[in-house]
Every structure is written in structure tokens, then in C-alpha cells.
Amino acid sequence: MATTDELRRAALERSARRNAEVARRRLRWRWVAWAVYKLLIWTLPLLLLAELYWALWLRDHPMPEALQPLLHRPASTRSPHAPSSSPPASAGGTQPQGDP
Known part of the structure; x- marks a missing residue:
């Protein structure tokens, strides 16, 4: 049977480990x-x-006119990986014709 001193020492060791x-x-x-x-x-x-530098730089250096439409397009059409809602022009089908 363990003595009180041994029990106390074992409890202190467990407490120290924790x-x-x-x-x-x-x-x-x-x-x-x-x-x-x-x-x-x-x-x-x-x-x-x-961000502040970029905003100030854009204020003094606006985008070229050719790239302006890119800013105003919806985000879903900006990504090249986004699914297209219309078939490509080279696909078969009817193409809009001008006035005859």
C-alpha cells in the first residue's frame, strides 16, 4: 500500500505533466x-x-478607349473560362443578314 507521501508525490508529478x-x-x-x-x-x-497608389494612378492614367468596354461588361463575361451564352460565330446556324 502506498504511503501518503508517495500518493502526494505522484499527484504532483501528474499535475506538473498537465x-x-x-x-x-x-x-x-x-x-x-x-x-x-x-x-x-x-x-x-x-x-x-x-490600393491608394493604384487608384491615384488610374485617375491620372485612364484606360485606353479600346479597353473601356471591358470595364463596363458584367463580371461573368470577363472570364475566358465562363460559359458562353451564345454560340460562336463559326458555329452553324443562321447569321444575321443586312438589308437586301
Whole structure:
């Protein structure tokens, strides 16, 4: 039969193991939080500055007239991978004709 001292020592060892595990987990989360914080601190302002620069550059350098219709097309037609709603011109079928 174990003595009171041995039981107390075993309980303290189990508690120390649990505490060490919890401490390691907390330390990992602190490092993750620190890395996310640093990432946000550096990337968010840089992203905002890039957006501001781009907006100011576009104000002084508008798109050429040939590319203006691209800005006003719906997003679904901008993608080359989007399914086409009309058949291609080379497909068979009737083509609109001018006045005879």
C-alpha cells in the first residue's frame, strides 16, 4: 500500500505533466497570434497603400478607349473560362443578314 507521501508525490508529478502540456499549448498559440499580428501589421498598411497608389494612378492614367468596354461588361463575361451564352460565330446556324 502506498504511503501518503508517495500518493502526494505522484499527484504532483501528474499535475506538473498537465501544467507543462498546457504551457506548451499556450506558448504555441502565443507564437501563432504574434505571427498573425505581425503579418497584419505589415501587410494591411502595404495593401492599403498599394490600393491608394493604384487608384491615384488610374485617375491620372485612364484606360485606353479600346479597353473601356471591358470595364463596363458584367463580371461573368470577363472570364475566358465562363460559359458562353451564345454560340460562336463559326458555329452553324443562321447569321444575321443586312438589308437586301
